[in-house]
Amino acid sequence: MVDRLASYPRPLVTELEDSTPSLVTRLFLCGRGRDRMSEDERLALDDAMDYRRTVEPRQIIVHRDELVNVSTYLISGYICRYMDDREGHRQLVAVHVPGDFVDLHAFPMKRLDHDVATLGVAEIGIFQHDTLAALGRDRPHLMRMLWYSTLLDSAMHREWIFRLGRLGALGRVAHFFCEIDARLAMIGQADDHRFSLPLTQADLAEATGLTGVHVNRTLRRLREEGLMSFRNGEVEIHDIARLGRVGEFEPNYLYGDPVAA
Amino acid sequence: MVDRLASYPRPLVTELEDSTPSLVTRLFLCGRGRDRMSEDERLALDDAMDYRRTVEPRQIIVHRDELVNVSTYLISGYICRYMDDREGHRQLVAVHVPGDFVDLHAFPMKRLDHDVATLGVAEIGIFQHDTLAALGRDRPHLMRMLWYSTLLDSAMHREWIFRLGRLGALGRVAHFFCEIDARLAMIGQADDHRFSLPLTQADLAEATGLTGVHVNRTLRRLREEGLMSFRNGEVEIHDIARLGRVGEFEPNYLYGDPVAA
DNA sequence: CGGCTTGTTGACCTAATTCAACCACGGTGG
DNA sequence: CCACCGTGGTTGAATTAGGTCAACAAGCCG
Numbered sequence: 001m002v003d004r005l006a007s008y009p010r011p012l013v014t015e016l017e018d019s020t021p022s023l024v025t026r027l028f029l030c031g032r033g034r035d036r037m038s039e040d041e042r043l044a045l046d047d048a049m050d051y052r053r054t055v056e057p058r059q060i061i062v063h064r065d066e067l068v069n070v071s072t073y074l075i076s077g078y079i080c081r082y083m084d085d086r087e088g089h090r091q092l093v094a095v096h097v098p099g100d101f102v103d104l105h106a107f108p109m110k111r112l113d114h115d116v117a118t119l120g121v122a123e124i125g126i127f128q129h130d131t132l133a134a135l136g137r138d139r140p141h142l143m144r145m146l147w148y149s150t151l152l153d154s155a156m157h158r159e160w161i162f163r164l165g166r167l168g169a170l171g172r173v174a175h176f177f178c179e180i181d182a183r184l185a186m187i188g189q190a191d192d193h194r195f196s197l198p199l200t201q202a203d204l205a206e207a208t209g210l211t212g213v214h215v216n217r218t219l220r221r222l223r224e225e226g227l228m229s230f231r232n233g234e235v236e237i238h239d240i241a242r243l244g245r246v247g248e249f250e251p252n253y254l255y256g257d258p259v260a261a
Numbered sequence: 262m263v264d265r266l267a268s269y270p271r272p273l274v275t276e277l278e279d280s281t282p283s284l285v286t287r288l289f290l291c292g293r294g295r296d297r298m299s300e301d302e303r304l305a306l307d308d309a310m311d312y313r314r315t316v317e318p319r320q321i322i323v324h325r326d327e328l329v330n331v332s333t334y335l336i337s338g339y340i341c342r343y344m345d346d347r348e349g350h351r352q353l354v355a356v357h358v359p360g361d362f363v364d365l366h367a368f369p370m371k372r373l374d375h376d377v378a379t380l381g382v383a384e385i386g387i388f389q390h391d392t393l394a395a396l397g398r399d400r401p402h403l404m405r406m407l408w409y410s411t412l413l414d415s416a417m418h419r420e421w422i423f424r425l426g427r428l429g430a431l432g433r434v435a436h437f438f439c440e441i442d443a444r445l446a447m448i449g450q451a452d453d454h455r456f457s458l459p460l461t462q463a464d465l466a467e468a469t470g471l472t473g474v475h476v477n478r479t480l481r482r483l484r485e486e487g488l489m490s491f492r493n494g495e496v497e498i499h500d501i502a503r504l505g506r507v508g509e510f511e512p513n514y515l516y517g518d519p520v521a522a
Numbered sequence: 523c524g525g526c527t528t529g530t531t532g533a534c535c536t537a538a539t540t541c542a543a544c545c546a547c548g549g550t551g552g
Numbered sequence: 553c554c555a556c557c558g559t560g561g562t563t564g565a566a567t568t569a570g571g572t573c574a575a576c577a578a579g580c581c582g
Contacts, residue, residue: 165470
């Protein structure tokens with residue numbers, strides 16, 4: 001039942017070539033353990049998707065505390081998760097890129113402790129929890145891969161705790177962009193450390209625990225020091241090595257596949 | 262395996278009564294969904310434990326990046342998880358109380374992105390991943406309960422992100438103690454909001470993203486305002502309602518069982 | 523055109539850090 | 553027994569990172 005197909009490390013770019021590249025879920029765990037899923041499991045997961053739909057920017061997909069019996073897989077676009085304080089100030093707790101199973105944790109939990117919303121336009125796939133439960137009865141290993149994917153979120157949460165607890169403003173912003181860059185790279189969407197990210201400076205503030213004003217000043221510093229620029233949703237990282245040092249970015253928490261030299 | 266009849270000291274209140282109160286894992290998910298586990302599943306989980314051992318205070322149990330094939334269940338005492346920044350400053354990412362499956366995420370992940378260490382003396386139970394995998398083949402629902410327990414950690418991580426991102430020093434410390442209090446209450450170990458917690462002020466600083474000095478001043482304020490006191494590892498919460506308001510503590514993220522009125 | 527959102531900058535303020543000194547306590551060794 | 557030391561806690565004074573408030577500019581859209 002386990003690892004029916006022996007797959008060996010390949011260069012990252014080829015890694016993106018799935019044997020069945022037309023799968024809707026082809027980016028799931030891409031670059032971070034997808035090769036541990038058998039062909040059979042990939043097909044089974046893809047089959048389990050109920051339907052797909054497109055969601056406009058800034059729409060709430062799941063409200064906190066609402067009971068849910070489906071989970072959302074992100075096909076394209078960006079989704080975020082956030083919580084509010086008493087006065088309604090937001091704290092982002094996650095940003096999702098294509099290939100992420102955004103709220104798979106709703107499957108065992110049945111309700112969420114936070115909201116889920118799109119950033120730009122997003123295309124999502126819906127999975128019924130009943131279908132997933134059935135999948136789990138027949139395929140314990142696939143179930144463990146799904147479990148694993150929720151634990152990657154957990155690892156990112158921990159890194160966000162670290163970011164907020166131990167880094168200053170410059171480090172926090174740098175770390176944030178390093179993470180997004182690394183995750184996009186794993187799915188082949190960070191071409192030469194450039195990508196678009198439909199966030200405002202206010203959003204960035206909500207992710208990094210700063211104010212909008214201070215994010216603005218921090219971005220200016222990063223720009224002036226030649227590290228990176230972020231203008232109307234377009235990111236260009238000019239010196240990824242230095243940016244990583246500023247953000248104390250150590251990507252092992254992303255559990256990426258060993259990259260071929 | 263473990264002698265189920267050799268029960269352990271059991272100072273638990275009545276609401277905690279399990280049908281088999283002598284189980285080593287009797288506190289697992291206690292107060293937060295344990296009733297969704299069948300009698301059969303409880304026994305199976307308890308049987309799956311390989312052995313138990315006692316660990317001295319301030320000992321590292323698992324090092325980051327080390328490959329592991331066992332996971333640790335906390336029977337009694339406290340355990341924390343933390344990460345270090347470049348200069349070696351720690352950031353706590355979790356504090357564990359009895360009944361927590363501390364590093365169950367190592368089962369699907371195989372290595373951890375952080376260290377795991379005891380705070381005071383702790384008694385732990387060891388589970389082989391092979392045994393857990395076998396358990397999963399036969400019992401998909403139990404596996405989902407284990408999955409669920411790792412997601413509770415995830416929810417706490419999110420709340421820690423919120424705490425660091427949106428609260429000031431007073432709120433952060435208040436929130437921290439509210440969480441520990443609530444979790445201990447769920448396992449019957451927060452008698453009238455008093456409990457001991459083997460932390461130093463420096464540890465508290467590492468959990469709340471503050472400096473030791475500032476934690477000291479913050480604790481003084483909490484004491485002076487009659488909210489709570491924390492002295493040599495002894496916590497006394499005098500006004501839980503007000504403390505909760507100060508820390509913007511909303512315990513639904515702990516997914517506790519609905520408390521009878 | 524006017525009204526909205528997002529970004530930008532300056533002046534001022536405050537929360538938290540840093541640095542430093544000092545105290546209380548529980549060992550441990552002479 | 554006490555002197556000594558290390559750890560953890562406490563406090564004050566000086567410093568700084570970041571927040572707050574406010575004004576204004578740039579783009580976008582009805």
